[in-house]
Amino acid sequence: MAMAELIPSSSSSLYTKTTSLQYSSQLSNVLSPRLSNQRRVCLKPRNSTIVCSVTSKEVQAPVSVKTEDPKKKPECYGVFCLTYDLKAEEETKSWKKLINIAVSGAAGMISNHLLFKLASGEVFGPDQPIALKLLGSERSLQALEGVAMELEDSLFPLLREVSIGIDPYEVFQDVEWALLIGAKPRGPGMERAGLLDINGQIFAEQGKALNAVASRNVKVMVVGNPCNTNALICLKNAPDIPAKNFHALTRLDENRAKCQLALKAGVFYDKVSNVTIWGNHSTTQVPDFLNAKIDGLPVKEVIKDTKWLEEEFTQKVQTRGGVLIKKWGRSSAASTAVSIVDAIRSLVTPTPEGDWFSTGVYTAGNPYGIAEDIVFSMPCRSKGDGDYELVKDVIFDDYLWNRIKKTEAELLAEKKCVAHLTGEGIAVCDLPGDTMLPGEM
Numbered sequence: 337m338a339m340a341e342l343i344p345s346s347s348s349s350l351y352t353k354t355t356s357l358q359y360s361s362q363l364s365n366v367l368s369p370r371l372s373n374q375r376r377v378c379l380k381p382r383n384s385t386i387v388c389s390v391t392s393k394e395v396q397a398p399v400s401v402k403t404e405d406p407k408k409k410p411e412c413y414g415v416f417c418l419t420y421d422l423k424a425e426e427e428t429k430s431w432k433k434l435i436n437i438a439v440s441g442a443a444g445m446i447s448n449h450l451l452f453k454l455a456s457g458e459v460f461g462p463d464q465p466i467a468l469k470l471l472g473s474e475r476s477l478q479a480l481e482g483v484a485m486e487l488e489d490s491l492f493p494l495l496r497e498v499s500i501g502i503d504p505y506e507v508f509q510d511v512e513w514a515l516l517i518g519a520k521p522r523g524p525g526m527e528r529a530g531l532l533d534i535n536g537q538i539f540a541e542q543g544k545a546l547n548a549v550a551s552r553n554v555k556v557m558v559v560g561n562p563c564n565t566n567a568l569i570c571l572k573n574a575p576d577i578p579a580k581n582f583h584a585l586t587r588l589d590e591n592r593a594k595c596q597l598a599l600k601a602g603v604f605y606d607k608v609s610n611v612t613i614w615g616n617h618s619t620t621q622v623p624d625f626l627n628a629k630i631d632g633l634p635v636k637e638v639i640k641d642t643k644w645l646e647e648e649f650t651q652k653v654q655t656r657g658g659v660l661i662k663k664w665g666r667s668s669a670a671s672t673a674v675s676i677v678d679a680i681r682s683l684v685t686p687t688p689e690g691d692w693f694s695t696g697v698y699t700a701g702n703p704y705g706i707a708e709d710i711v712f713s714m715p716c717r718s719k720g721d722g723d724y725e726l727v728k729d730v731i732f733d734d735y736l737w738n739r740i741k742k743t744e745a746e747l748l749a750e751k752k753c754v755a756h757l758t759g760e761g762i763a764v765c766d767l768p769g770d771t772m773l774p775g776e777m
């Protein structure tokens with residue numbers, strides 16, 4: 337049971353909210369198990385103790401829990417603890433209703449770029465106030481405060497609330513967007529199955545937390561690697577949220593493919609459209625040059641060098657992340673943040689006529705004949721309402737279909753590795769040879 341659920345809505349002033357894993361676990365030690373007809377109410381007067389009472393036919397016992405642990409922090413941060421009324425100020429009267437956005441791994445590299453883009457208004461628009469809910473861990477709590485301080489000092493008008501926490505059940509309360517970035521990055525010599533297992537646990541837990549406390553229509557963008565299978569784990573642990581709402585970030589791959597096609601054709605990127613990344617965010621991903629266009633023409637009519645398309649281009653996109661790691665010493669962060677912005681904007685603004693975008697989504701009911709029940713990058717269009725439809729008018733040839741089958745096989749094998757995390761029995765991990773993440777070589 338989430339701590340925030342326990343606080344009556346009348347106490348939703350930023351001054352009275354509480355946070356931290358410790359609060360929740362202390363409370364659950366005192367109060368669990370909860371009987372189905374009980375109601376728990378917790379209040380935390382400012383700078384004081386949490387007072388909880390459990391009411392039911394059987395029990396009526398107020399409980400007091402000390403909160404002296406210095407690690408416990410008020411949920412809001414600094415200037416974001418001020419109360420305000422958007423309707424009271426002339427320039428904010430026309431703004432939309434505030435939306436809650438959770439970001440995990442908020443003290444990490446990608447988030448360090450992304451949070452400032454979210455706060456600036458470039459993602460959700462200039463009339464959309466936002467609340468940022470930053471999820472970290474015990475080890476990153478100080479760093480999270482540092483991030484919040486930088487957000488304060490940036491004076492973003494649209495950024496109306498910032499809160500930090502380490503309990504996903506609290507941080508995800510009522511969120512409309514969950515950007516799940518926090519996960520161990522892969523390292524040299526690391527077994528893929530080990531990475532799946534370590535990070536998979538994170539997404540199983542966060543899926544459960546989203547299921548319990550997030551908005552029922554929350555949109556979830558999984559970035560932490562291996563993002564497709566992590567997204568699958570997350571959605572399987574969140575059965576009350578539509579599976580369609582879960583995305584694995586493959587937009588960075590699409591952007592990389594557009595860049596390479598533009599370079600080869602000698603045009604600027606904005607001339608390249610209809611680029612699909614099929615499958616896994618891994619070296620088996622398939623950048624589709626059959627359906628892609630340059631200046632409205634099929635790529636193959638503009639770039640006649642099929643050998644380049646099938647070999648050099650494809651491999652360059654598949655391994656771009658790894659090459660970057662070798663040069664920079666760590667994985668892409670700024671361009672990943674940019675691609676997260678692109679991915680969200682593609683869902684909240686209408687897709688330009690005739691174009692589409694790639695995102696990793698649940699395959700149930702897909703029109704292509706791709707295996708059901710995995711998260712697979714496919715071409716999508718959106719009306720700009722946060723939802724999307726799969727694009728039907730794409731063509732396949734043998735080359736494209738054979739590659740799609742290979743990335744599909746990899747995802748099916750990854751799924752078996754995490755069966756213990758998706759509620760599908762005992763994990764059996766037998767990954768095909770070519771199953772490394774970009775750069776994991």
Ligand SMILES: NC(=O)C1=CN([C@@H]2O[C@H](COP(=O)(O)OP(=O)(O)OC[C@H]3O[C@@H](n4cnc5c(N)ncnc54)[C@H](OP(=O)(O)O)[C@@H]3O)[C@@H](O)[C@H]2O)C=CC1
Pocket residue numbers: 441442443444445446447471472473474475476517518519520521522534538558559560561563585586587588589617667668669672
């Ligand atoms: N899908 C895509 O296109 C891309 C995905 N990625 C992936 O995004 C993820 C985040 O990358 P980035 O921000 O650069 O990474 P950072 O190392 O900068 O930050 C990752 C954060 O993840 C959290 N974390 C959770 N568990 C672990 C763990 N076991 N070991 C280390 N950190 C952990 C940490 O935060 P805390 O302590 O607060 O929990 C940490 O701050 C990685 O998995 C990376 O591989 C990267 C680029 C592209």
Ligand SMILES: O=C([O-])CC(=O)C(=O)O
Pocket residue numbers: 521522561588656657658667668773774775776
């Ligand atoms: O390979 C990594 O660890 C980072 C990543 O996903 C990418 O850059 O595409």
